Amino acid sequence: MEQRDVRGHYEELAAEYDEHWVYGPDHIPWMSARIAETLRLTSTDRIADIGSGTGLFAREVAAALRPEHPILCVDPSAAMLEQLGSPPPPGLTPLVASAEDIAEDRVDLPYEQLDAMWLKESVHHLPDPARTLRGLADRLAPGGRLLVVMLPATIQYPLFEAALTRFEELQPDPNDIVGHLRAAGLDAGLGHGEHELRIDKDKYLGMVRARYMSLLSTYTDSEIEKGIEEMRAAHPEPVLVFPDRFAFVLAERRGGKA
Numbered sequence: 001m002e003q004r005d006v007r008g009h010y011e012e013l014a015a016e017y018d019e020h021w022v023y024g025p026d027h028i029p030w031m032s033a034r035i036a037e038t039l040r041l042t043s044t045d046r047i048a049d050i051g052s053g054t055g056l057f058a059r060e061v062a063a064a065l066r067p068e069h070p071i072l073c074v075d076p077s078a079a080m081l082e083q084l085g086s087p088p089p090p091g092l093t094p095l096v097a098s099a100e101d102i103a104e105d106r107v108d109l110p111y112e113q114l115d116a117m118w119l120k121e122s123v124h125h126l127p128d129p130a131r132t133l134r135g136l137a138d139r140l141a142p143g144g145r146l147l148v149v150m151l152p153a154t155i156q157y158p159l160f161e162a163a164l165t166r167f168e169e170l171q172p173d174p175n176d177i178v179g180h181l182r183a184a185g186l187d188a189g190l191g192h193g194e195h196e197l198r199i200d201k202d203k204y205l206g207m208v209r210a211r212y213m214s215l216l217s218t219y220t221d222s223e224i225e226k227g228i229e230e231m232r233a234a235h236p237e238p239v240l241v242f243p244d245r246f247a248f249v250l251a252e253r254r255g256g257k258a
């Protein structure tokens with residue numbers, strides 16, 4: 001997808017985004033806890049969520065962590081950030097900017113360096129991930145951590161076949177992300193986490209119709225309807241149960257406190 005199309009996709013989806021992502025009561029607390037523990041967040045860290053969208057996860061992290069410095073919620077889509085509310089919740093500061101703006105030092109941050117940052121399901125939108133991740137790595141303080149949370153190269157979602165194939169064509173490989181972060185001078189490694197999703201089939205079909213994944217925006221309305229028919233035929237059960245598996249790429253800048 002072109003950057004312009006990505007922007008348009010999220011501007012349209014913004015108002016409904018949280019509804020689509022609140023798969024069930026457990027998903028956001030589960031993921032937010034994984035982010036906080038993998039990054040070893042402390043309340044004194046200077047933190048950014050890059051490609052934060054509506055701040056679903058940053059909000060939960062901030063509520064648990066009570067950070068001394070507000071978590072920066074960085075996203076190029078003003079419409080997504082507006083969903084944070086006005087004023088934003090305690091412990092969060094929205095910033096309309098792209099990962100590239102931060103990486104290339106085109107925006108002033110309230111913090112000279114960052115102790116921790118995460119990109120959750122935003123890395124696939126970066127046109128030049130090697131360059132942008134290197135720039136982001138340069139914003140880390142000694143001992144700083146950068147976490148990329150992304151879907152793996154293949155997924156077991158109950159989507160129609162063509163969408164699963166297109167996903168595999170478009171999705172970056174987490175191992176390549178590890179390589180980019182190592183090339184940027186960080187220690188980096190790959191882990192995985194899995195969460196079982198149970199979702200009412202009609203709700204899920206509605207999410208597909210609303211193109212809840214940006215990859216679904218590459219299909220016309222009639223292609224989506226055909227895909228939905230295929231999904232209905234493949235899944236007669238009323239509740240869809242499937243693993244939501246994520247790759248967690250953790251990278252660290254050497255030189256922090258032991």
Ligand SMILES: C[S@@+](CC[C@H](N)C(=O)[O-])C[C@H]1O[C@@H](n2cnc3c(N)ncnc32)[C@H](O)[C@@H]1O
Pocket residue numbers: 006010021050051052053054055056057074075076077080097098099100119120121122125126
């Ligand atoms: C799938 S959403 C994920 C949002 C949030 N991290 C979450 O998990 O709910 C992808 C987000 O990446 C943002 N995005 C797109 N291009 C970006 C870029 N170049 N830099 C940073 N964020 C970007 C979009 O605006 C969107 O909010």
